[in-house]
Amino acid sequence: xxxxxxxxxxxxxxxxxxxxxxxxxxxxxxxxxxxxxxxxxxxxxxxxxxxxxxxxxxxxxxxxxxxxxxxxxxxxxxxxxxxxxxxxxxxxxxxxxxxxxxxxxxxxxxxxxxxxxxxxxxxxxxxxxxxxxxxxxxxxxxxxxxxxxxxxxxxxxxxxxxxxxxxxxxxxxxxxxxxxxxxxxxxxxxxxxxxxxxxxxxxxxxxxxxxxxxxxxxxxxxxxxxxxxxxxxxxxxxxxxxxxxxxxxxxxxxxxxxxxxxxxxxxxxxxxxxxxxxxxxxxxxxxxxxxxxxxxxxxxxxxxxxxxxxxxxxxx
Amino acid sequence: xxxxxxxxxxxxxxxxxxxxxxxxxxxxxxxxxxxxxxxxxxxxxxxxxxxxxxxxxxxxxxxxxxxxxxxxxxxxxxxxxxxxxxxxxxxxxxxxxxxxxxxxxxxxxxxxxxxxxxxxxxxxxxxxxxxxxxxxxxxxxxxxxxxxxxxxxxxxxxxxxxxxxxxxxxxxxxxxxxxxxxxxxxxxxxxxxxxxxxxxxxxxxxxxxxxxxxxxxxxxxxxxxxxxxxxxxxxxxxxxxxxxxxxxxxxxxxxxxxxxxxxxxxxxxxxxxxxxxxxxxxxxxxxxxxxxxxxxxxxxxxxxxxx
Numbered sequence: 001x002x003x004x005x006x007x008x009x010x011x012x013x014x015x016x017x018x019x020x021x022x023x024x025x026x027x028x029x030x031x032x033x034x035x036x037x038x039x040x041x042x043x044x045x046x047x048x049x050x051x052x053x054x055x056x057x058x059x060x061x062x063x064x065x066x067x068x069x070x071x072x073x074x075x076x077x078x079x080x081x082x083x084x085x086x087x088x089x090x091x092x093x094x095x096x097x098x099x100x101x102x103x104x105x106x107x108x109x110x111x112x113x114x115x116x117x118x119x120x121x122x123x124x125x126x127x128x129x130x131x132x133x134x135x136x137x138x139x140x141x142x143x144x145x146x147x148x149x150x151x152x153x154x155x156x157x158x159x160x161x162x163x164x165x166x167x168x169x170x171x172x173x174x175x176x177x178x179x180x181x182x183x184x185x186x187x188x189x190x191x192x193x194x195x196x197x198x199x200x201x202x203x204x205x206x207x208x209x210x211x212x213x214x215x216x217x218x219x220x221x222x223x224x225x226x227x228x229x230x231x232x233x234x235x236x237x238x239x240x241x242x243x244x245x246x247x248x249x250x251x252x253x254x255x256x257x258x259x260x261x262x263x264x265x266x267x268x269x270x271x272x273x274x275x276x277x278x279x280x281x282x283x284x285x286x287x288x289x290x291x292x293x294x295x296x297x298x299x300x301x302x303x304x305x306x307x308x309x310x311x312x313x314x315x316x
Numbered sequence: 317x318x319x320x321x322x323x324x325x326x327x328x329x330x331x332x333x334x335x336x337x338x339x340x341x342x343x344x345x346x347x348x349x350x351x352x353x354x355x356x357x358x359x360x361x362x363x364x365x366x367x368x369x370x371x372x373x374x375x376x377x378x379x380x381x382x383x384x385x386x387x388x389x390x391x392x393x394x395x396x397x398x399x400x401x402x403x404x405x406x407x408x409x410x411x412x413x414x415x416x417x418x419x420x421x422x423x424x425x426x427x428x429x430x431x432x433x434x435x436x437x438x439x440x441x442x443x444x445x446x447x448x449x450x451x452x453x454x455x456x457x458x459x460x461x462x463x464x465x466x467x468x469x470x471x472x473x474x475x476x477x478x479x480x481x482x483x484x485x486x487x488x489x490x491x492x493x494x495x496x497x498x499x500x501x502x503x504x505x506x507x508x509x510x511x512x513x514x515x516x517x518x519x520x521x522x523x524x525x526x527x528x529x530x531x532x533x534x535x536x537x538x539x540x541x542x543x544x545x546x547x548x549x550x551x552x553x554x555x556x557x558x559x560x561x562x563x564x565x566x567x568x569x570x571x572x573x574x575x576x577x578x579x580x581x582x583x584x585x586x587x588x589x590x591x592x593x594x595x596x597x598x599x600x601x602x603x604x605x606x607x608x609x610x611x612x613x614x615x616x617x618x619x620x621x622x623x
Contacts (some may be wrong), residue, residue: 039440057473068425117363132367137556139598141558142595149377149393243322
């Protein structure tokens, strides 16, 4: 955009309201320089106020021992960061995220499977597509309560299991060894539909001719999946993997709503929120948030490196 | 990021002609024997399992919502209620659970924040696409970098900003945060704006229209498909949002749908039939919206999610 197109020049001339005047570049009135900024005042103020100010402040707080109220913010250097990496009870909550990372891979595999089979002709295709996608649209609190009912003792899951003869089921949410699996499964139930619809859309945008050519060459279903579908959706799969991993690292809603972080289900974000707002250690919590931000940025960078964007950059 | 670009018209629903063409393609593919009878059986079996997994948790909660307390205590979660017209639990949930307040607050926040997002997002896109000015690249970069920062990580510091603005414990907190953090909608408008020919602007300018009236009378009305997408994505996101109202609007009178329902965990702790009714009251509007707006929702979600 740095080179003005003919249209740009004409547009600028037009704002003189004398479009037929001879063109004189560089004779812009101050009002015309201001016009775009009049449109941008509100969005830029909001952007700065709610993205850049918080990020800057967060970095600053992370080097203090501020409690969130005290007018004085005493600098403490790297103490908060040292605390995060040396106090095991803070850093080990990241291991809880591993359940969700594993869940994310199950979710992507299921999404890929259903997207592939539904991309071929299927009876009641739209019905299946709608049902698989619908959970993604639901309110997180409603999902939390639905699954509390599903997993509770003598709840839906236990009743289903007793139909097949399992009469002493484990405590799905009470047993610390199982609870994170139950919560991660809930997360898979909730988010699978989005990946599924994204993959299905990508598969359906593959030109039909490729399949026909492959058939002429005698390719089977598996060959077509491997040589046509998979390369065709490589990019969206790569993006989904990264989004799923960042999502798994910053998981909050499902465990907070269902167990409140009790029983070994506390995640890094729950820990950050309670550190800041329950224990008033804003300095330490900010350092935790900065660490999470860096981890998420690292994964984003990784994705951009492995799957470079072939689209025109918005800044160009 | 890429899904948007690989398809030529990300926000517009496929035309009827296109759908018909896709239908014809499908038939070509159907004619080819891809799966044997065993494969086909396995395919439908897996689909029915998936449908069961998706629906059983919801249907059992729906059934529980119609049961009386005694009935709930004595029947299995898999048993249907004796009376499908017993709305007592819904009434209790709605009246005692403060869901009316929740719906009112959610509606206010939704209408104001969605309107604000549409106006702000389209104005930003107009300024960035139709003007060439000093600082344009910087503004674009500012929005681009902001997409990298997950909002969940910055709440600790955002809280202090909201507090300093005097917005803590007001609906204003949720409204400004929903408007101020929405970069996805700016991108949707920007993508769509590029498909609107500039000759329209120029023609209007020759007729003496100023930049604001071009935006308001020519560009904005043409953005309708993009506006529909943004309204749907944003509306669903606000309806479902839990974190922001929970953190910034703790007062009982300011409960939204999510936080009102979350509070059911305390007072109705053991009354599962009431909790079930509350959850259904929240889910049913989403179901209706999905059935009515299905195609728009698929399009909107796919263009919003990959940003």
